[in-house]
Structures are given as structure tokens and as C-alpha cells.
Amino acid sequence: MKAKEIQELIDFISNSGLAEVKIETDEFKLSIKKNSDTPVVKHSENLIPQFAQAAPAPAPVETAAAPATNYLEVKSPMIGTFYRSPNPDAEFFVNVGDTIQKGQPVCIIEAMKLFNEVESEVSGKIVKILVDDASPVEYDQPLFLVEPQN
Structure with missing residues (x-):
């Protein structure tokens, strides 16, 4: 399933009366649950790339900034x-x-x-x-x- 297809599925669920959808194939598991107005996507742990698990989590990059407007x-x-x-x-x-x-x-x-x-x-x-x-x-x-x- 491509990212665009996932986003279309989320949009469809958001606009429908469905509260939850689960899709399982040999390649992936996808669970989308509608909480209030924000859909949440969960996927199985084996889908995270190897380097994502090993990558250090640096502190957020901060700068002194003028008003964000x-x-x-x-x-x-x-x-x-x-x-x-x-x-x-x-x-x-x-x-x-x-x-x-x-x-x-x-x-x-x-x-x-x-x-x-x-x-x-x-x-x-x-x-x-x-x-x-x-x-x-x-x-x-x-x-x-x-x-x-x-």
C-alpha cells in the first residue's frame, strides 16, 4: 500500500461513519481508529526501517525567533x-x-x-x-x- 493510498483511506474514514478499520496482509498490518476528529494510524513494529531504530534522537533544534506570524x-x-x-x-x-x-x-x-x-x-x-x-x-x-x- 502506498502512502497516497493510506492517506486516501484515512480521508475516506474521516468522512464516513466508520470508527475503525483494520487491514492485514502478509506484508503489513494497518489499523486506523477514529478518535474524536483525528485519525490515528498504527502499524506493526517490523515495518520500521533498521536505521530508524538505531538512529539517536537528538534534541529539537532551537533558535531565537521573531513572532511566528x-x-x-x-x-x-x-x-x-x-x-x-x-x-x-x-x-x-x-x-x-x-x-x-x-x-x-x-x-x-x-x-x-x-x-x-x-x-x-x-x-x-x-x-x-x-x-x-x-x-x-x-x-x-x-x-x-x-x-x-x-
Whole structure:
């Protein structure tokens, strides 16, 4: 099942009267349960990539920032695991202070063993990274704050 199919299934469940759906195949187990207005996705432990289990969890990246109202957000296009680099030994795609262009890769979201490169939809300077490396993220969750270019 591809990440887009999972997101479509979640959207369908959100708009239907269903409260819970479970799908099991030889390759994966997927359980989606609707709690209030937010769907939650659980998957079996064997789906987490090896390097995700071994990756250290660094402290969140912090910067002194002006009011967030001037900043644009780069958001997660899907539910999955957020990675700042293409592999554990590689450098991060972006760091605080980097200037990015629209269409530039900024991170990877892993969903169902598929690694999806996330491209920025805005141009500007990264002022804050809102998610720890190797952390789970939700659909439409802000990942980065970007000061737009003038």
C-alpha cells in the first residue's frame, strides 16, 4: 500500500461513519481508529526501517525567533516518520539559517517502507526545525518555519 493510498483511506474514514478499520496482509498490518476528529494510524513494529531504530534522537533544534506570524510553514504531506537526511550517515538536507528555494528537498517522510522526499513549497530562510529526526509526524503537521524571501 502506498502512502497516497493510506492517506486516501484515512480521508475516506474521516468522512464516513466508520470508527475503525483494520487491514492485514502478509506484508503489513494497518489499523486506523477514529478518535474524536483525528485519525490515528498504527502499524506493526517490523515495518520500521533498521536505521530508524538505531538512529539517536537528538534534541529539537532551537533558535531565537521573531513572532511566528511572519513565517511560512513547510508541512508534512503525509503521515509517517520524519528524517532530516537521506540516510543515517549523510548530512541533513537543511539546517537552521539555510536559504531554500521552492522545489528544494528539505526532508524525507517514510511511510510503509516508502521513502518520500519532501520538497519545499516556499522560498526563504529556515528559522526553526519543529520536529526531531526519526520522529513520527501527522498529515499537515508543520515541519519547518521559513522566513520568506523579499
